[in-house]
Amino acid sequence: MAQAEPLVRTPVELPRPARASDAVVRHIKEMVLRGELRSGQRLPSEKELARQFGLSRVTIRDALRVLESEGFVRIRVGAGGGVFVSVPGPRHVTESLANLLRVNRASLRALAEARLLLEPEVAALAAQRARPRDLEAMRAAVEEARVGRQRGDPYFIPHSVGFHTALAEASGNPVLVAALASFRALFHEVLARLLPDDAMAARAVEDHQAILDAVRARDPERARSLMREHLVYFAERVERLSRRRRVTSPW
Numbered sequence: 332m333a334q335a336e337p338l339v340r341t342p343v344e345l346p347r348p349a350r351a352s353d354a355v356v357r358h359i360k361e362m363v364l365r366g367e368l369r370s371g372q373r374l375p376s377e378k379e380l381a382r383q384f385g386l387s388r389v390t391i392r393d394a395l396r397v398l399e400s401e402g403f404v405r406i407r408v409g410a411g412g413g414v415f416v417s418v419p420g421p422r423h424v425t426e427s428l429a430n431l432l433r434v435n436r437a438s439l440r441a442l443a444e445a446r447l448l449l450e451p452e453v454a455a456l457a458a459q460r461a462r463p464r465d466l467e468a469m470r471a472a473v474e475e476a477r478v479g480r481q482r483g484d485p486y487f488i489p490h491s492v493g494f495h496t497a498l499a500e501a502s503g504n505p506v507l508v509a510a511l512a513s514f515r516a517l518f519h520e521v522l523a524r525l526l527p528d529d530a531m532a533a534r535a536v537e538d539h540q541a542i543l544d545a546v547r548a549r550d551p552e553r554a555r556s557l558m559r560e561h562l563v564y565f566a567e568r569v570e571r572l573s574r575r576r577r578v579t580s581p582w
Contacts, residue, residue: 338368338374338383338384350393351384351386351390352391352394352397353394355386355390355391356394356397356398359374359394360398363403363416363418370416370417371416372415373413374416376413377391395414403416403417403419405417439518439521439570439573440566440570442514443518443562443565443566443569446514446515446518446566447563447566449510449511449514450562451554451559451562452555453498453499453502453507454542454546454551454555455551455552455554456503456504456507456551457498457501457554458548458550458551458553458554460502461546461547462501465501466501466543466547468497469494469498469546470543472490472493472497473540475490476536476539477536488519488522491535491539492515495515496508496512498542498546499512501546525569525572530568531565531568538557538561539561541557542554542557542558545557
């Protein structure tokens with residue numbers, strides 16, 4: 332078997348007092364982002380990486396765990412196992428941003444404000460760019476929520492996530508998709524503590540249908556206006572119920 336190309340040709344400068352594993356993480360990330368390491372490519376063994384970087388296997392192991400958590404590598408065990416290069420997808424970006432917001436204890440009001448600035452514009456873009464499959468995904472989410480409510484299920488969050496995700500994807504802007512998913516994830520963590528709430532469930536179905544109709548009609552101004560009204564209603568109701576029930580954010 333041919334010798335794998337070394338990841339390190341010259342010693343890596345380790346900034347102090349940064350941990351050595353951080354330098355390994357940064358080095359491998361940069362190689363992935365520059366295209367020097369391709370998705371699916373197998374990295375050298377832990378022992379070989381330790382030799383190349385001049386570090387202990389424990390340090391290399393720590394670095395690989397960080398890279399795996401951020402979506403830059405996949406670690407497989409057993410026959411045919413090893414460490415394989417991966418390219419972070421939208422889920423990893425979303426989780427990273429959501430975790431950053433948790434660490435910084437983003438307030439419910441700040442999350443609502445961020446959504447209010449971005450999501451009406453996303454709805455307007457969707458009205459201009461939505462493809463048939465986007466419209467179908469939104470329609471299915473609205474219908475599932477409606478059927479669930481008829482069955483007496485007021486826990487509408489999965490359907491709401493499905494609708495807003497499909498709407499964001501219809502905008503054709505992956506940056507907005509990832510950012511809004513992060514904001515919604517945290518907002519819904521608080522919202523989940525306030526359910527069941529039939530009034531919110533009914534309003535979600537009604538609003539989503541109206542927004543879908545505007546998107547389908549290719550009416551960006553109406554889609555923008557309806558989304559703004561929708562977000563204002565939910566932000567105000569969630570904040571009011573949170574105070575009344577003394578529900579705090581879970582982070």
